[in-house]
Amino acid sequence: MFNFILLILIYTAIFALMAIGQNLITGYVGLLSLTQAGFFAIGSYVTAILSVTYGWNFWLTVPMAALISSFFGLLIGLPTLRLKGDYLAIATLGFGEIVRNILNNWDSLTNGPMGIQRIPMISLFGIQISPYKKWGFLVLVWIFVLVAYFLFDRLAKSRLGRALEAIREDEIAASSMGINVTRYKVWAFILGAAVAGVAGSLQAEFILSVTPGAFTFMVSIMVLCMVVLGGMGNFKAVILGAFIIQFISYFPQLVGLSNVIPPQFKQILFGLILVVMMIWRPQGILGREKRSAPRRLFRSGGDV
Amino acid sequence: MMLLETTKLTRAYGGVVAVSQVDFQVREGLITGLIGPNGAGKTTLFNNMTGLDTPTSGKVYFKGADITNRSAHKICRMGIARTFQNIRLFKELSVLENVMVGLHFKTGKSSTTGRVMAAFLSYLKVVDEYELMNESAIKWLEFFQLESLKDELAKNLPYGHQRELEIARALATDPTILFLDEPAAGMNPSETDSLMKTIRRIRDLGITVVLIEHDMKLVMNICDTITVLNYGQNIAQGTPAEIRHNPKVVEAYLGKEET
Numbered sequence: 146m147f148n149f150i151l152l153i154l155i156y157t158a159i160f161a162l163m164a165i166g167q168n169l170i171t172g173y174v175g176l177l178s179l180t181q182a183g184f185f186a187i188g189s190y191v192t193a194i195l196s197v198t199y200g201w202n203f204w205l206t207v208p209m210a211a212l213i214s215s216f217f218g219l220l221i222g223l224p225t226l227r228l229k230g231d232y233l234a235i236a237t238l239g240f241g242e243i244v245r246n247i248l249n250n251w252d253s254l255t256n257g258p259m260g261i262q263r264i265p266m267i268s269l270f271g272i273q274i275s276p277y278k279k280w281g282f283l284v285l286v287w288i289f290v291l292v293a294y295f296l297f298d299r300l301a302k303s304r305l306g307r308a309l310e311a312i313r314e315d316e317i318a319a320s321s322m323g324i325n326v327t328r329y330k331v332w333a334f335i336l337g338a339a340v341a342g343v344a345g346s347l348q349a350e351f352i353l354s355v356t357p358g359a360f361t362f363m364v365s366i367m368v369l370c371m372v373v374l375g376g377m378g379n380f381k382a383v384i385l386g387a388f389i390i391q392f393i394s395y396f397p398q399l400v401g402l403s404n405v406i407p408p409q410f411k412q413i414l415f416g417l418i419l420v421v422m423m424i425w426r427p428q429g430i431l432g433r434e435k436r437s438a439p440r441r442l443f444r445s446g447g448d449v
Numbered sequence: 450m451m452l453l454e455t456t457k458l459t460r461a462y463g464g465v466v467a468v469s470q471v472d473f474q475v476r477e478g479l480i481t482g483l484i485g486p487n488g489a490g491k492t493t494l495f496n497n498m499t500g501l502d503t504p505t506s507g508k509v510y511f512k513g514a515d516i517t518n519r520s521a522h523k524i525c526r527m528g529i530a531r532t533f534q535n536i537r538l539f540k541e542l543s544v545l546e547n548v549m550v551g552l553h554f555k556t557g558k559s560s561t562t563g564r565v566m567a568a569f570l571s572y573l574k575v576v577d578e579y580e581l582m583n584e585s586a587i588k589w590l591e592f593f594q595l596e597s598l599k600d601e602l603a604k605n606l607p608y609g610h611q612r613e614l615e616i617a618r619a620l621a622t623d624p625t626i627l628f629l630d631e632p633a634a635g636m637n638p639s640e641t642d643s644l645m646k647t648i649r650r651i652r653d654l655g656i657t658v659v660l661i662e663h664d665m666k667l668v669m670n671i672c673d674t675i676t677v678l679n680y681g682q683n684i685a686q687g688t689p690a691e692i693r694h695n696p697k698v699v700e701a702y703l704g705k706e707e708t
Contacts, residue, residue, distance in 0.1 A: 296569050303568035304553055304582065307542070311550040314539035317501060321533075323525035323554035323622055332565060433541075 146399070151279040153395050154388075155351060158286035161387035162344035163364075164371040165293050165380055166337030171369070172377035172433075173301055174333045175313030177234045179365040180221065183241035184214040184338040186248060186360035188345020193261040193355040194254065203267045207346045214342025215335040217244075222334035226327065241365055248357040260356030267350050276351045286347055290384065293340050298380045300336070309333060310378075363412070367394075370415050374422060376429025385430060390415070450513060452477040452657055453498065453529075453626055458507035460493050467493040469681040470507070475626065480648065480658045482672035482689075484665075486701060490681040491661045492534055495628055499531045500524040512625075526554055530624035532615040534631045534661075540604035544595060547603050547614055548586040551621030589617045593647070609640045613647070620651070627651060629660040633667050645671050669693065677701065 163181045170176050188210035195201040195209060225236040248255045255261070267274040267285070274281045300306055311319040312326050320326045349355050367390055375386025392399075393414055397406040422429065453475040460468040468490040475481050483491050496502035498509050500521035509517045516524055530551075539547050590596040593613040598606060603614060612632060619627055632648070633641045641664060648671055652658055662668045668675065669689045676686040679701040685692060692698055 300565065300568040303564075304549070304579075305564050305568050307546055307550055308553050310542060310546075311539045311553075314541055315537045317521075318533065318537035318539065319550070320521040321499060321501065321525055321531055322551050322618065323522050324550070325520075325522045336565070 148279060149395065149399055151283055153391050153399070155276075155279065155283050155286055156395075157384075157388045157391045158283075158290045159344050159348050159351065160368060160371060160391060161290050161384040162293055162347070163341045163368045164375070164383040164387045165290075165297050166340040167368045167372045168377065168380060168383045169297055169301065169309075169333050170337045171372055172379070172383070173306060173309040173313060174330055176226070176330065176333070177230060178225075178237040178334070178337075179234055179362070179369065180218075180237040180240050180334075180338070181341045181368040182360050182362060182364035183244040184218065184341035185345040185348065185364060186241075186244050186357070187214045187217055188342030189349040189355045189360070190248060190255060190261070190345075191342065192346040192349040193264050196265055197261050197263065203265070203346070203350060204269075207343055210342040210346040211339040212342075214345070215339040218335040218338025219331060222331040222338075226330045226334065238362065238365070241360075241362055245357050245360050248360070255357070258357060260354055260358075262354040264349055264353045264355070266353070276353060282351060286351075289343060289347060293343070294380055294384065297336070297340070301378075301380065305329075367415065370419060372429075374418060374429060376431040376433060378433035379429070379431050381434070382429055382431035389430075393418075451475060451510075453509070453511045453659075455494070455498065455504075456508045456510070458494070458497060458509065459505045460490075460497055460502065461505045466681050468497065468504075468678075471678070471681070471683045473498075473676055473683065474686075475657060475659055476674065477657055478652070478655070479673040480652055480660070480671055482668045482675040483659060483661045483678065484663070484668055484675060484692075485678035485684075489678040489701075491678055492630055493681075494678065495531065495630055495661065499529055499628060522554075525622055525624075528623070528625035529628070530619035530622045530626070531628035532612075532619050532630055532632065534634065536611050536615055538603040538611055538615055538618070540602065542603060543599065544590065544601050544603055544606065544614055545583070545586055545599040547618050548589050548621045549582050551589075551618040552582050552585055555621075555623060586621065589621050592620070592650075593617050609636060612636070612644075616647070616651075620656070624656060626657045626659060629658065629662075631661050631663065633662055633664045641667055 163185060167181055170178050191210040191213050192203065192206040195206045196203060221240050225233060228236055249258055274285050276282050308319070308324050308329055311322065311324060312329060316326050371386035371390050372383045374389060375384070376382030394411045397403045397410065451474045455471055455473045458468055458471045459466065471494060473494060483494065485491055493502065497504045500519050500523065503518055508515055511527060511529065516527065539550060587596055587599070590599055595610060595614060595617065598610065603611065606614060616629065616632065633644055636644060645667055648658055672689055674686065675689055675692045677684050677692060677698050684697045684701060685695045
C-alpha cells in the first residue's frame with residue numbers, strides 16, 4: 146500500500162514534467178497541441194537505445210533525449226504551427242501516432258512491438274538508483290520536476306512569457322508589436338518537447354524497458370487533462386493536476402478494487418472531469434497565476 | 450523624400466479589387482488623414498503598409514527602403530506602429546503589461562535564444578530589466594492618465610480607455626509613424642475632443658500620425674493633409690479646405706446631383 150503511494154508519486158513526477166511542457170504550449174501560447182505522447186516516446190527510446198545498444202551512461206542520454214525530442218519539436222512545429230485550434234490538435238495528434246507506428250515497425254532500431262528490455266539502472270557517484278527501491282527514484286524524479294518547474298516558471302514570468310501570452314490573446318496585435326509570432330511559437334514547442342523527452346528518459350529508467358504500447362494517444366490526453374484540471378497558465382497547478390489524475394488512475398488498485406472496477410473506468414472519469422471543469426471552473430482548480438514583478442535570489446549591486 | 454509612400458499599390462481578393470493603383474504619401478511631422486466611404490479600401494491600405502497583408506502589386510517605401518513584403522513584426526521594429534479598427538488589446542493581461550508588450554523588442558537580448566537563456570538564468574541576473582520596462586511603461590500610461598488603472602485587466606477598462614490604451618501600447622514601440630484606424634469610432638463628442646488633443650500631443654512628440662476616420666469634425670480639425678479613397682482608388686488629396694470643396698469628394702459622399 147505504502148509502496149503504491151510511492152509509485153503514484155513517481156508517476157506524478159514523470160507526468161508533471163510533461164504537463165509543465167504542455168502548460169507552456171497550451172496555457173501560455175494557447176495552442177491546443179497533442180504531441181506530448183510522441184515526445185515522451187522519443188525520449189524513452191533515445192535513452193533505451195543509447196544505453197542498451199551503445200552502452201551510454203544514463204546521465205548522457207538525458208540531454209540527448211531532450212535534444213532529439215526538441216529537434217522533432219522543431220521539425221513538426223514549423224509546418225503545423227501555422228494551423229489554429231482544432232486543426233492543430235488533429236495535426237499534432239497525427240504526429241504522436243506516426244511516432245508510435247514507427248517505433249512499432251522499425252525492427253532493426255526499436256525491436257518492434259517487443260520493445261527494448263534490460264535497460265541498465267541509473268547510477269550516481271557509484272550509488273545505484275534502483276526503481277525497485279522506490280525512495281531513491283522518487284527523490285531523483287522530483288529533483289527533475291523541481292528544476293523544470295523553476296526554469297519554466299521563470300521563463301513564463303519573464304518578458305518572454307508576456308510575449309507568449311500576448312500571442313495567445315491576439316496574434317495579429319502581437320505581431321504588430323514587433324513580436325515574431327512564429328518563432329516564439331516554435332520555441333515554446335521545442336521547450337515543451339524537450340521536457341517531455343526528459344520525462345521519457347525517466348520513464349524508461351523506471352520501467353527498465355520500453356514498448357511502443359506505452360505511448361498511446363491516451364498519454365497526450367492525460368497530460369492535457371492535468372493542465373486543464375490544475376489550471377492553465379500556472380505551473381504549480383499543473384503539478385497538482387498531475388497528482389490528481391495519477392491518483393484517480395491508480396485508485397482502483399490503491400483500494401484493492403481493481404477486480405471490481407474495470408481499467409476503462411479512469412477514461413470515463415477523465416471525460417467526466419473535463420466536462421465538469423469546463424462547466425463550473427474553466428480556469429482549473431488553482432487558476433491562472435498573475436504575473437508580478439520578478440523576485441530574485443540576489444539583488445543587483447546598484448548598477449541600475 | 451516622403452517618409453512613407455506607396456506606388457501603384459493594388460490589392461485584389463480574387464476578383465474584388467479592394468485597393469487599386471493607389472499612390473499614397475505621408476510627409477514627416479504632419480497629421481495625414483485617410484477618408485472615404487465604407488468599403489473604400491482604407492483599412493486594406495493600412496494593412497498593406499503595416500505588413501498584415503501583402504499587396505497584389507505595387508510597392509511600399511519607408512524612409513526610402515522597400516518594405517513591401519516584410520512581415521508585420523519587422524515593420525514594427527523599423528518604427529511603424531498601429532492600432533486597430535476593432536480594438537485588439539491583450540484582454541487578459543493587465544493595462545501595464547499591455548504596454549510592456551509594446552516595449553518587448555526594445556529591451557533585453559536581441560535573439561530569441563538569448564531571451565530564453567536570459568529568462569532561465571534570471572535567478573542570478575543582476576540587470577533589472579523589469580524595472581526598466583516598468584518605468585517606461587508607466588511613462589506612457591501617464592501620457593494618457595491611465596497610470597491609476599495599471600493593474601486592471603485590459604478587458605475591464607471602459608471603451609474610451611481601451612482605445613487610449615491601444616494607442617499607448619503602440620507608442621511604447623517608439624514609432625516614427627503611428628497609424629490609427631478609426632480612433633474615434635464609438636466615442637462621444639467630449640471623448641472625441643480629448644482624443645484630438647491627444648493626437649496633437651503625439652504629433653508634438655515628433656511622431657508622424659496617419660489616421661482613418663469617419664468623424665469629419667475631427668478630420669477637418671486636426672489633419673494637415675487628407676487623402677480620399679473611393680472604390681479603392683485615390684480620388685483626391687490636399688488640405689482640409691481643398692478636400693471640402695472638391696467636387697469628386699462631395700460626389701463620393703453624397704452622390705451626383707441630377708441634371
